[in-house]
Amino acid sequence: MAHYETRAEIEGLVTPFQVHRDIYIDQDVYRQEMKHLFANAWVYVGHDSQTPNKGDYYTTQIGDQPVIMVRHTDNEIKVLYNRCPHKGTKIAIDRQGNTGKFFRCPYHAWSFKTDGCLLAIPLKKGYEGTGLSDTENGKGMKAVGAVHNYRGFVFARLASEGIAFEEYFNDSLSSLDNMVDRSPAGRLEVVGAPLRYMHQCNWKMLVENQTDTCHPMVAHESSAGTAVQIWKDMGFTDDDPKPAAMEIIAPFMSAYEFFEDMGIRTWPNGHGHTGVHHSIHSKYSEIPGYMEALTAAHGKEKAEAILAENRHNTVYFPNIMIKGPIQQLRNFIPLAADRTLAESWIFRLVDAPEELTARTALYNRMINAPTSIVGHDDLEMYERAQEGLHADGLEWVNIQRLYQEGEDFETEAVENGTTERQMRNQFHAWVKFMTVSMTQKEAAE
Amino acid sequence: MSDVTRDDLIDFLYEEVRMLDDGRFDEWMELWTQDGHYWMPLNYNQQDPINETSLLYEDQFMLRLRIQRLIGARTFSQKPKSRCHHVIQRPHVDEIDNEAGRYRTVTRMHYVETRLDDQFLLALTATHDLVRQDGALKIALKKVELLNCDAAFGNIQLLP
Numbered sequence: 001m002a003h004y005e006t007r008a009e010i011e012g013l014v015t016p017f018q019v020h021r022d023i024y025i026d027q028d029v030y031r032q033e034m035k036h037l038f039a040n041a042w043v044y045v046g047h048d049s050q051t052p053n054k055g056d057y058y059t060t061q062i063g064d065q066p067v068i069m070v071r072h073t074d075n076e077i078k079v080l081y082n083r084c085p086h087k088g089t090k091i092a093i094d095r096q097g098n099t100g101k102f103f104r105c106p107y108h109a110w111s112f113k114t115d116g117c118l119l120a121i122p123l124k125k126g127y128e129g130t131g132l133s134d135t136e137n138g139k140g141m142k143a144v145g146a147v148h149n150y151r152g153f154v155f156a157r158l159a160s161e162g163i164a165f166e167e168y169f170n171d172s173l174s175s176l177d178n179m180v181d182r183s184p185a186g187r188l189e190v191v192g193a194p195l196r197y198m199h200q201c202n203w204k205m206l207v208e209n210q211t212d213t214c215h216p217m218v219a220h221e222s223s224a225g226t227a228v229q230i231w232k233d234m235g236f237t238d239d240d241p242k243p244a245a246m247e248i249i250a251p252f253m254s255a256y257e258f259f260e261d262m263g264i265r266t267w268p269n270g271h272g273h274t275g276v277h278h279s280i281h282s283k284y285s286e287i288p289g290y291m292e293a294l295t296a297a298h299g300k301e302k303a304e305a306i307l308a309e310n311r312h313n314t315v316y317f318p319n320i321m322i323k324g325p326i327q328q329l330r331n332f333i334p335l336a337a338d339r340t341l342a343e344s345w346i347f348r349l350v351d352a353p354e355e356l357t358a359r360t361a362l363y364n365r366m367i368n369a370p371t372s373i374v375g376h377d378d379l380e381m382y383e384r385a386q387e388g389l390h391a392d393g394l395e396w397v398n399i400q401r402l403y404q405e406g407e408d409f410e411t412e413a414v415e416n417g418t419t420e421r422q423m424r425n426q427f428h429a430w431v432k433f434m435t436v437s438m439t440q441k442e443a444a445e
Numbered sequence: 446m447s448d449v450t451r452d453d454l455i456d457f458l459y460e461e462v463r464m465l466d467d468g469r470f471d472e473w474m475e476l477w478t479q480d481g482h483y484w485m486p487l488n489y490n491q492q493d494p495i496n497e498t499s500l501l502y503e504d505q506f507m508l509r510l511r512i513q514r515l516i517g518a519r520t521f522s523q524k525p526k527s528r529c530h531h532v533i534q535r536p537h538v539d540e541i542d543n544e545a546g547r548y549r550t551v552t553r554m555h556y557v558e559t560r561l562d563d564q565f566l567l568a569l570t571a572t573h574d575l576v577r578q579d580g581a582l583k584i585a586l587k588k589v590e591l592l593n594c595d596a597a598f599g600n601i602q603l604l605p
Binding site for chain 1: 485487488491495496497498499500501502504506507509510511513514517519520521522523595596597598599600601602
């Protein structure tokens with residue numbers, strides 16, 4: 001029997017400082033997330049540099065929904081469900097390509113403009129007088145509810161009605177702004193393919209871990225701690241100039257105080273970031289020529305302000321994280337209650353020195369790859385949790401660190417960098433977007 | 446040292462994977478030049494290891510860190526430890542230049558890694574750029590191209 005169908009059942013899974021384990025392990029909860037949360041929220045689709053020319057497309061998923069992101073003849077980005085309205089055949093299978101002026105289904109050659117509108121059907125007279133044109137299928141490929149291209153980052157809302165893009169993200173867009181502003185041209189470009197890392201755990205464990213500042217010095221002692229030890233054994237001190245790899249990995253071993261002082265900011269609708277005042281990215285070496293290029297583009301004051309922000313991880317609820325200072329985006333794609341695909345993308349800052357691209361590529365393979373000595377221990381923790389949560393002795397998961405009674409998630413807040421407030425913020429938003437369409441249904445009745 | 450023969454190169458490659466299978470990593474680290482790199486591209490036919498993401502592109506510092514981590518007391522993803530097994534075809538010897546002390550081999554292999562109840566298989570092509578230093582063969586570059594490099598993987602914890 002399916003459960004978690006009603007608003008009360010969903011709300012019962014989240015308390016102010018604990019969440020029920022079924023949130024992570026129950027397949028009915030996962031199905032409800034796909035039906036409600038991932039339909040009502042604004043979900044990241046892709047970057048418009050992946051489809052620079054008309055007819056360029058990229059296939060991906062929003063939650064469990066297969067979609068095509070495509071550049072239409074009017075140069076706008078469209079997001080269409082990846083299914084032929086005829087028999088359901090996926091229209092595009094390759095991850096990216098160019099379809100020309102129209103999509104053509106490989107099964108019966110129904111064709112569609114790149115905004116989804118039906119263009120032609122072979123032997124069309126066979127449908128004369130059948131009423132096909134009165135059906136929704138007869139109109140063409142279905143588009144998602146709404147699409148917004150924010151400075152190259154394409155988000156979509158599957159539901160046709162719902163919260164507007166600006167209201168959903170609001171001030172949290174400052175993190176995306178900072179990442180884009182780091183390009184002297186104000187433009188980013190995707191570089192290469194993403195790392196694709198399969199996790200046998202719930203997608204929310206990965207999202208929560210992005211603002212979990214009490215795990216690096218523990219779970220990553222084996223990699224970062226060993227790196228620091230080898231560095232010492234080589235006769236170097238912490239003040240010696242480090243190779244880029246050491247600059248990246250050593251700060252993972254920073255003391256608790258470092259993470260406490262760096263601060264966490266939360267915004268409404270489940271967004272938030274670590275590294276308000278400083279972060280593990282603050283002390284990277286300057287790249288020759290970069291400051292000059294940024295100053296030429298923005299002026300000295302603005303250029304300095306842009307680089308003074310060293311936000312660590314910004315979570316855009318529900319399922320992506322970006323790192324402004326090193327131009328990365330991680331997309332945690334939920335495949336089942338216990339299965340998540342983590343895609344890690346890197347960007348080039350247009351008109352900035354290529355050494356910055358080399359640094360983000362280095363970071364990506366060191367930290368986010370299936371072959372990463374850092375990723376190995378994260379995945380180990382997630383998968384142990386996914387198994388451990390089946391233990392019946394305790395049913396609740398604790399997210400209580402630095403909890404204060406009466407927390408208000410509808411206003412922005414900056415707090416101690418080790419608080420789990422951002423996790424609580426995510427679950428507040430989780431309930432909101434899981435139940436918003438349930439509420440509407442009840443109100444209509 | 447007299448000229449390096451085809452058999453010397455093939456023996457070297459067999460011995461290298463045997464060290465990895467036996468977990469004799471300290472010995473394995475001795476096989477490299479000081480600026481040797483281990484490269485595992487992310488993309489089929491990827492040309493650039495620096496300015497694009499790779500699965501691995503590690504210098505001697507990173508390889509040493511990787512090896513050292515495997516034996517650490519708090520290396521949680523290695524409790525219990527992984528084991529690996531290489532099955533290699535007879536290597537192709539594409540270049541023998543004894544005058545310059547440079548050699549290139551291409552070896553197709555199946556790599557199996559296991560931990561707890563899980564086991565996976567990778568099919569791959571390893572290209573070795575070898576040099577002769579102080580009479581011994583050393584690895585200047587080992588490029589490991591996975592047949593399914595663009596697939597989603599779980600943890601790959603040891604080295605193909």
